[in-house]
Amino acid sequence: MVSLDLLLDAVVAGVLLGGFYAAVSLGITLAFGLLNIVNIAHPAFVILGSYSAYVANTHLGLDPILAGLLGMPLFFGLGVAVYRVYYTSFEQRGEESLRGLVFFFGIVFIIEVSLLLQYGVDYRSVHADYIGETFAIGPVGIAFRLAIPCAVAVALTLALHLFLSRTFYGRAVKAVSQDPLALRLMGASPVRVKDLAFGLAIATASVAGALLIMIGPIEPSIGREYIGRVFAIAVLGGMGSIGGTLAAAVILGVLESLTSTFYGPSWALAVSFGILLLVLAVRPAGLFGRTA
DSSP states (O other): OOOHHHHHHHHHHHHHHHHHHHHHHHHHIIIIIITOOOOTTHHHHHHHHHHHHHHHHHHHOOOHHHHHHHTHHHHHHHHHHHHHHHHHHTGGGTOTTTHHHHHHHHHHHHHHHHHHHHHTTSOBOOOOTTTTOEEEETTEEEEHHHHHHHHHHHHHHHHHHHHHHHSHHHHHHHHTTTOHHHHHHTTOOHHHHHHHHHHHHHHHHHHHHHHHHHHSOBOGGGGGGGHHHHHHHHHHHOTTOHHHHHHHHHHHHHHHHHHHHHHOGGGHHHHHHHHHHHHHHHOTTOSSOOOO
């Protein structure tokens, strides 16, 4: 018989983990959902954000979340630079489908090898007074290392939603894949709008990476585990839906937590791919449909 306390623990842990998954998936929602750019390198940028937080925490004593926030402008600039190369080399020529995908595979390889050469295969972690603390709500124990990343992820999701829905440039980002000509008539350059959107997508990886290394130790190749997850969440939530991304991430987090608890952690990774295939077969538009 299943213990109620164990079930509650698994569900709560899944909700908190899902919040973190949302932070990791926001960049894919922007790039893939709104810009139609299949950036499979996004988890690698997240790992780069983790190592940036590790360096700032270890050598400068910065709180990992603060390090992630301070790193956002640098990651934004990196995202703009990557998109410019992608646009000039592939999108401008209409060759983004296959060759663009290879381009992002190359970025994954470059980031992983660079981190391996610099830091090796040893796991790295950060230190903060609150990371090892826990608190209880009734019979359920909640770890700060999960609760705080979840709260930060929800705040990041809300901020991005408000930007996209309440500002001119946010609306331009949502419109760029619908009608670039109309966007030009409004006085906005589609390329510059995509610069902004892709820069934002990579900027979120700085925060997501800091949250990831708070949850547990990381090594350079761990980002591969998140490729299936982030695309499953982006598709399940509805292409380009920020709110849908959060809802889908929580659903996936709960399902993975229940699977790990009752069937073993080795099955958890299969959940995201199973959900992705199921959604593509049953409801390709996702929970909230495509918004762009």
